[in-house]
Amino acid sequence: MDIQGLDEDGYIAREGSLERVRPEFAPVVDDARERIAAAFGPDRLHGAYLYGSIPRGTALPGVSDLDLLLALHREPTPDDRRAADALEAALDADFPQVDGVGVLLFGTGTLLSELERHDLGWFVACLCTPLLGEDLAGRLPRYRPDSLLARETNGDLALALPRWRERLAAADSDAELTALSRAVSRRLVRTGFTLVMPRWGGWTSDLSVSAEAFAAHYPDHADRMRLAAAVARTPTTDRAVLAALIDGLAPWLAAEYTAVHGEKAPRP
Missing domain, CATH: 1.20.120 (Four Helix Bundle (Hemerythrin (Met), subunit A))
Structure with missing residues (x-):
């Protein structure tokens, strides 16, 4: 990837990866993966992603927040939102490395929809780093900065x-x-x-x-x-x-x- 964030073909390259997570944040990411799997399970969860400064490798301990996106098999329910709120609170309380935790919830139908192709779809494909489950990027197009x-x-x-x-x-x-x-x-x-x-x-x-x-x-x-x-x-x-x-x-x-x-x- 060049300095302008494009791959060799001129498409926007995915900006983060688990390899870029700094050692201080690795325990938070590992624990988040386990808690997400336990809280949602395979019947509800299609996949989970990191985004923001932590997978980009630019996070600062005690300053940066932990950003997560969960792709569910169906559209989120109030129970799903309550589970996400509990996950946010638990991770924020247990890890002083992060200053706040945010969990976005979407159904895969929304993320893969034509309406969201150049918004949420692009967000998943280019700005989110796979943490659990199938990566939806394989079912989305490549994007140019147009x-x-x-x-x-x-x-x-x-x-x-x-x-x-x-x-x-x-x-x-x-x-x-x-x-x-x-x-x-x-x-x-x-x-x-x-x-x-x-x-x-x-x-x-x-x-x-x-x-x-x-x-x-x-x-x-x-x-x-x-x-x-x-x-x-x-x-x-x-x-x-x-x-x-x-x-x-x-x-x-x-x-x-x-x-x-x-x-x-x-x-x-």
Whole structure:
């Protein structure tokens, strides 16, 4: 894989692997594999994946979170969600190496659907590292960093803005503000990157690289995107900073994204 995240044929290469997991996180990953198998079993679980900084080999002990995606044979039920919540809490409590655990749940029908081909399907094939079960990547296409992928991954930013404003208005604790700042800033940086991804000609999950790729094409908005990248690395409780991102950068970015790539196909 070259520095732009593509394979020799110009397709986006899978960015993580179990071989890249740092020794500090290996016990967490091993335990997660065992707990997932015990909690869901072969009748419910089709496969499990890691994603994020741990399989990329860039995680920091005590700072990074553990991100998991579970592909179920059928669509998730409330019982499945409760089991995932219990798994999150147990892993987070038992391993100080990670600062938070998140488990996404999807049915294989959704992950392999035509509607999700260039969003969740791409996410599994390119950003997720197999941990248990069959790898669905073998049943998905290969992907290029083109406008279709840009549209279907982040062409719905405008839908997030009302929710972010509501969360900011309702937040009454530092924990809520920190969580919101992390979510908002990461989404903005990733959206800013995919806006320019076809012109940049590759793929990266590095937030700093993403912000600079954006800045090269939109210098008038570079400072605000660099601010988002800084907040993504070090979340803030400063309401003024959050307001600048949510009411300043985000509306412009959503409008520019639609103008360049169009709107993401509506989901039910």
